[in-house]
Amino acid sequence: MVRPSVKLGSAKLVVICVSLLGFALIADFLWASSSPSSSYFPRSTFKTSTIIIPKEKEQKKKNSVRLLADAYADLPAPQLVWEKMKTSPVPRLDGAAIQIRNLFFVFAGYADINTVHSHVDIYNFDDGTWGGRFDMPKEMAHSHLGMATDGRYIYIVNGQYGPQCRGPTSDTFVLDTETKQWSGLPPLPVPRYAPATQLWRGRLHVMGGSKENRHTPGLEHWSLAVKNGKALEKEWRSEIPIPHGGPHRACVVANDRLYVLGGQEGDFMAKPGSPIFKCSRRMEVVYPDVYMLDDEMKWKVLPPMPKQNSHIEFAWVLVNNSIVIAGGTTEKHPETKKMVLNGEVFQFNLNTLKWSVIGKLPYRVKTTLVGFWNGWLYFTSGQRDKGPDDPSPKKVVGDMWRTKLKLNE
Template sequence: MAHSHLGMVTDGRYIYVVTGQYGPQCRGPTARNFVLDTKTKQWQDLPPLPVPRYAPATQLWRGRLHVMGGSKENRHTPGLEHWSIAVKDGKALETEWRTEIPIPRGGPHRACVVFDDRLYVLGGQEGDFMAKPGSPIFKCSRRNEVVYDDVYMLDDDMTWKVLPPMPKPDSHIEFAWAIVNRSLVIVGGTTEKHPNTKKMTLVGEILQFQFDTQVLFLIFNNLMVFTLS
């Protein structure tokens, strides 16, 4: 099973763990997938993805486990692919993943949410650290990263719709959200590099996306903010 940069979603009992990085530093990804039954505490295998990905958007929607985007095998190149597989009670009902409509913009570290039978994907980035060429320990080497504010929605038409953008670019938010009433609340994340130090900047805001108006706005901006090397 992947150690980091995996996709994860739960229906309340079963936790689906999808693809991701196997090992420390910037090692390669695995295409293997698993499901944990939190009642019996037992793990089971799921069919592997056609190809592995880093940190793909992952969600359960209409009886299927959806996996989309993420970074390709080199950890840096954005992936556009979108696959799904039918699941029920922690078991795959199919032996192979089905190809779905590609996501308009690839990349990892996005929020992926289902509400009112619609699938939403918010934020994310293009690019990430890569293994330094020739490094025996796959030491991470920085590459250019572009954090974005894109918001997409998939509904009955099975066509990605572009919604109004986020108030600011935001990444690393795949597990930084919660649905409150009829809104999606996103806390923190990472955004553009600091203009002077060029270090990654952490988001100090709380954002709210209203599902009825499909508009995302700032509701709080006094969190402590740091920069990362």
């Protein structure tokens, strides 16, 4: 009678052991399937003390890192030592500037979206002071200007007249920087916002920009023969159109070649029916393209910028046969679609046709006004970012900064 009861107890024990073993195997399977690395590494490679991140959390972490990089797009760059100089008399956005030897002529611009400047300030690189303010002509545009110089005369073309998103002008002006006297030139065939402008081979070249609605890119390219602040012709001559139209690009002459760098297609437009021409957002495409004209008078494509860059029409300077560009704007945030500012200093070596990222600015900023004097790179004004972790634009500034610049030739 005892043996049957013992057999029954053994059977129960076997069933319990098998159940426990099965439960353990199921648990082990579930644990392994939840591991993000279970398909890449054998189970035996993990120690019991290893902390495993759940697959969904790991995926979120990867996505956040990817989006952060895409959105903020800061490129690796060496740190530069920046020294803060005397602040500009007024803050400026979309202003213009021309350097003639040790003097830096700074024009117009927005103080804020509802207020524009209509005067010129002068910065002296030798003694680090601002002074010599004088007024612009009443008919002259206040932002989005095209501008070039022959070393004495400054030629000013088109631009936006007034605050918000008001219309462009076709008027052109000349400033004699020695006498501070203004004169005029034949008006451009049609008005333009922020056309690429430069003096090349005795002619004032104007190209691209935005058309009268402020958004549609213009492809037209005109030139006018000028000398000593005067026009030698009564009308502008049509030239080869630029491959990509649009505003906010750098235009540089070096080694008897004409370069056009960066820019965008599209811009803010006036809200239909708004009595103050209130700005409303439109889709923009920022590009890194670089084009060149030489003796053949055909546009040649050169290596693109390290990333898309716009709002750089006065953000450049020539140093040791290199074009140096400070700040600008790049592609929009991939989720919020907000504007993203650039905080890098770029070098385009005209000997090698190679780009380098040579430093970082004190903060990200667009529409900087850039000069170079006695080995120092200067920039002033523009619209800066909201902070180190937010590259979208916020405050319009008048800060003046400088850093000692040494370039590899």
